[in-house]
Amino acid sequence: MTDTDPRTRTTPTAARRSKSRGAIPVESADIRLIRIFLRVVEAGGLSAAQSELNLALSSISEKISALEARYGLKLCKRGRSGFSLTPAGEDFYKEAQRLLGSLDQFSNRVAGFSSQMPRSLAVGLVDTIISDPLCPVSRAVAKFAEAAPSVHLEIATLSPGELLREVIGQKVDLAVGSFPRAAMGLDYLSLHDEQHNLYCACTHQLFDMPDPQIGIDSIREHRIIARSYWASRDIRVFAISAPHATVSNMEAEAHLILSGAYLGYLPDHYAAKFPGQLRAIRPDLFSYVAKFQVAARQDWQSRQATRAFIEALQEASSELRAR
Structure with missing residues (x-):
């Protein structure tokens, strides 16, 4: 087989890939750059992180570039098209979180020594x-x-x-x-x-209807709110295929209920902040304890x-x- 046989040739790119990059020690300057990188990612971009970092946009960009050069990785795409992590950047972000978490644990443990x-x-x-x-x-x-x-x-x-x-x-x-x-x-x-009940507002058509006349079937005729973190429970209770609105917290749910257009769950202590405006519907059927x-x-x-x-x-x- 000759030296020019294509099966034995090694391209420059392949040669570079075959060499494993040596481990780079993490220094104090790296930690600062990594913290800036994490802030940028969590803020969703360089511009969004400016106020938190109290740095000029050009300075943030330079520090991200310095971090990329330090580790030989393209971490993110940034520019007019917006901010996004590269696959390497996503992996780097996860490892950076672990690193800083370990440092925080170290600090807390050392503090405990004294x-x-x-x-x-x-x-x-x-x-x-x-x-x-x-x-x-x-x-x-x-x-x-x-x-x-x-x-x-x-x-x-x-x-x-x-x-x-x-x-x-x-x-x-x-x-x-x-x-x-x-x-x-x-x-x-x-x-x-914490006691929770299903509530309607004083402008809702169920507000003045006596409890004995309200059943699960009549509830299904109205718009029902689900909480994003507990949606399966709300859907299961009323046997509906999908909620008519979704919220991530109780204040958002209260806004929708007070509109008179939706039914939803609230903690009783929070509903008590709106006397005369809200009514608990069929506590015997729909209340629960959190x-x-x-x-x-x-x-x-x-x-x-x-x-x-x-x-x-x-x-x-x-x-x-x-x-």
């Missing part, structure tokens, strides 16, 4: 729970602020599904809510119960601030239920 609280604690909540007389969050915050005055609290309000993803992704340390689906790898600790819990990663007891806040929640919840 019996000091970490610098910050991120807590996730579902919306509208402030009007619930059994909600322990405010009391727990007071207890935690007294026990850990130097810890910076970060509070995020999201839907139940989003909260669980944030806990798993280590974006928040713990979450308080009623969770329709249990995600694996988390602990769930009971707090209290179990409120605190969700945290299974190592929560080894994380000082998380453990302190959860213990404050449990103590406050016990006090409120005992009243």
